[in-house]
Amino acid sequence: MDGRPGAGSVDFESPSGRRSARALDAKGAVDFYFDEGGEWRIRYGDTSKRLTVTAAKIPTPSPTKLAAVSKAGTQTGFATGASFNLWWLLIAALVLFAAWLFYERFWRVLSVKKTVQAGRVTVTVRNRFGDLNGMELLDLVPEGATAEAFSEQPEERDTINGKSLKWRKYSLRKGDAWAVSYSIGGAKTQSRVEVRGRDAKGREVHATG
Numbered sequence: 001m002d003g004r005p006g007a008g009s010v011d012f013e014s015p016s017g018r019r020s021a022r023a024l025d026a027k028g029a030v031d032f033y034f035d036e037g038g039e040w041r042i043r044y045g046d047t048s049k050r051l052t053v054t055a056a057k058i059p060t061p062s063p064t065k066l067a068a069v070s071k072a073g074t075q076t077g078f079a080t081g082a083s084f085n086l087w088w089l090l091i092a093a094l095v096l097f098a099a100w101l102f103y104e105r106f107w108r109v110l111s112v113k114k115t116v117q118a119g120r121v122t123v124t125v126r127n128r129f130g131d132l133n134g135m136e137l138l139d140l141v142p143e144g145a146t147a148e149a150f151s152e153q154p155e156e157r158d159t160i161n162g163k164s165l166k167w168r169k170y171s172l173r174k175g176d177a178w179a180v181s182y183s184i185g186g187a188k189t190q191s192r193v194e195v196r197g198r199d200a201k202g203r204e205v206h207a208t209g
Contacts, residue, residue, distance in 0.1 A: 144186055
């Protein structure tokens with residue numbers, strides 16, 4: 001308009017009939033976002049104009065993007081594989097712990113066993129624990145029974161329950177066995193035996209059988 005910026009407002013009418021107005025700025029310009037595809041009608045004062053807006057198309061997936069999905073799948077597979085490996089490590093750790101527990105509780109032990117055959121008592125000590133010192137083996141001959149012909153002479157002491165027998169041994173190395181025997185007569189029952197000793201740290205280790 002005679003070289004000067006316009007003033008006022010511009011009306012916009014969408015293809016669906018929705019109307020909006022925008023005021024012109026100091027330079028006589030206006031910003032507007034056409035959010036529908038189709039024919040728009042624009043009015044300024046007594047002047048109108050029609051404008052066709054083409055809606056933007058959403059691009060269809062291309063083979064390249066499909067490959068990207070495949071790559072993402074590979075990463076998922078890698079994560080799954082890592083999780084699988086962690087499970088195997090956990091299982092291996094549990095197996096090792098069970099083996100260690102079995103070794104400590106059932107194999108790495110001091111054991112003693114008493115057998116009677118044809119009137120002959122044999123007491124056998126097996127040491128899978130470690131080197132032991134100050135070994136003592138205790139047995140009891142029941143009241144009314146007799147014991148004789150010892151393979152190793154024990155210390156004998158009379159008690160109210162019978163005759164106590166005690167054998168001593170200075171040391172018993174790991175993996176070694178210690179056996180004593182004697183003849184018994186007149187015994188209707190057999191008592192349990194006990195063995196005890198001390199490890200390298202001075203802790204007492206004992207077993208019954």
